Amino acid sequence: MAPAALTLGARRFEWGSRTYVMGVVNVTPDSFSDGGRHAGTDAAIAHGLALAESGADLLDVGGESTRPGSLPVSADEELARVIPVIEGLRARTDVPLSVDTTKAAVAREALKAGAHLINDITGFSSDAGLSRVVAEAGAACCLMHIQGTPATMQQAPRYDDVVEDVLAFLEAAILRAESAGIPRGRILLDPGIGFGKTFEHNLFLLRRLPELRVLGLPLLVGTSRKGFLGRLAGGKPASERLAATLGSVASMAALGGADVARVHDVTEARDALAVADAIRRCEDGGTFYAR
DSSP, X not given: OOXXXXXXXXXXXXXXXXXXXXXXXXXXXXXXXXXXXXXXXXXXXXXXXHHHHTTOSEEEEESSOOSTTOOOOOHHHHHHHHHHHHHHHHXXXXXXXXXXXXXXXXXXXXXXXXXXXXXXXXTTOXXXXXXXXXXXXXXXXXXXXXXXXXXXXXXXXXXXXXXXXXXXXXXXXXXXXXXXXXXXXXXXXXXXXXXXXXXXXXXXHHHTGGGGGGGOSOBEEXXXXXXXXXXXXXXXXXXXXXXXXXXXHHHHHHTTOOSEEEESOHHHHHHHHHHXXXXXXXXXXXXXXXX
């Protein structure tokens, strides 16, 4: 059974109907994926609007790089980067806005500025106040699995069983969210591809994503332009990983392993997902109507 539908702003997400697309808006000078191309406020707003025009169902705004080896920035710096972008996007589009942050202080101001969802890579494990901020605002959240921190996560990741360990972490994250007063129906989960995982861990976890369905919540998965895809594609840099990214999002959609794909290239991802979703839905003998 699919999770209950979720309303974010003016949009309603009917989980199980198709794979939704979250477009990435990096407002950082050191992102692994785009090298700070949209670090300025005007450039970030223009990029977000272009992603919305391309069909993004959500936009994920981030003001702190979480690439392997990255160090945190101050809350003041993060706020200076993301708040003007959130305000600019909110004034120009009704696409729901997510903010990628681990800090309660940033989340509080972002939600006031018009964000609908807080995307925390630490699963509410780093800032005890973050879950309370989300609950008080009546917002939604995405809780991600990570082993270590961005600065340390790729040094020597180890698991007894990567699927079981991710499940246990996410179950604890759900408990933290619910204990703070966040309704279960306003929680999404992310297995954290590339966040404290080896090449083999990433592939194994992607193949077994449907096993995370036991938690009964929608799954958001981000593989876009990540390093393991570059390795599979013969060592290509982030800027040349589009085809590999499309292969990954189509695969996880066809397997029924994701409700939302977080991507940098929205137009191409929507096309790939339209095909994968159609093939998956045909397993049920259902009628599919092209978008």
